Amino acid sequence: MKLTKEQKAELETIYDLLQQGYEKVAETLNFSCEGCSDNCCDSWFKHHTLVEWLYFREGFEALSIERQQELQQRAQEYLQQAEQALQRGERPQIMCPLNEGGLCILYKYRFLVCRTHGVPAKMKRPDGRVLTFPGCFRCQNIVNNKYAMAGSNFAPRVNRTPMLIRLAKLEKNILYIKNIKIDKTIAEMILSSPENILTGGSYG
Numbered sequence: 001m002k003l004t005k006e007q008k009a010e011l012e013t014i015y016d017l018l019q020q021g022y023e024k025v026a027e028t029l030n031f032s033c034e035g036c037s038d039n040c041c042d043s044w045f046k047h048h049t050l051v052e053w054l055y056f057r058e059g060f061e062a063l064s065i066e067r068q069q070e071l072q073q074r075a076q077e078y079l080q081q082a083e084q085a086l087q088r089g090e091r092p093q094i095m096c097p098l099n100e101g102g103l104c105i106l107y108k109y110r111f112l113v114c115r116t117h118g119v120p121a122k123m124k125r126p127d128g129r130v131l132t133f134p135g136c137f138r139c140q141n142i143v144n145n146k147y148a149m150a151g152s153n154f155a156p157r158v159n160r161t162p163m164l165i166r167l168a169k170l171e172k173n174i175l176y177i178k179n180i181k182i183d184k185t186i187a188e189m190i191l192s193s194p195e196n197i198l199t200g201g202s203y204g
């Protein structure tokens with residue numbers, strides 16, 4: 001299964017808008033990832049949309065077979081280590097299988113979380129509840145210093161709501177009437193296929 005040209009264009013527009021929002025806030029805060037000793041690609045994130053998974057698979061499948069196998073091997077190791085950490089009751093902190101030398105090898109196809117982690121953000125849920133995200137530790141330090149007097153509530157935030165509404169619409173359009181919840185790490189998305197979901201096969 002592949003995304004149509006229109007679905008792909010819509011996802012890329014959503015990503016662009018998120019990027020623009022991110023850059024605007026980063027500029028106001030004078031924040032960048034340059035020289036950061038931390039690398040948040042070792043953060044434990046799950047991804048929740050089929051549309052992003054299909055987009056990612058497009059980039060992954062364009063790699064040579066040898067390269068795909070290499071990444072699948074790394075993804076296996078990632079999952080083993082994650083399982084061990086979870087069994088110890090710890091939140092896994094393992095470098096993403098796609099990160100090489102600090103850089104993402106499928107940068108164009110990276111996920112929403114990879115694009116938005118960093119600066120403060122907010123989003124309004126369908127039930128009206130507003131969720132806020134403080135940004136990464138480095139950015140939180142900047143905010144705490146810059147807004148020490150006024151309070152961090154006065155710091156700029158990316159409003160992700162309009163983009164997430166569009167993403168939810170796009171996802172619905174792809175899933176059509178199926179009610180499927182996706183909750184996978186990148187490693188799991190490397191090792192499994194989204195194909196079965198819409199054809200009614202087993203999920204994974």
Ligand code: SF4
Nearest residue numbers: 033036040118136138
């Ligand atoms: S988002 Fe924050 S933690 Fe991650 S690399 Fe950038 S500055 Fe470092």
Ligand code: SF4
Nearest residue numbers: 041096098099104114
């Ligand atoms: S997909 Fe790329 S940007 Fe996202 S965590 Fe992995 S290496 Fe980092």
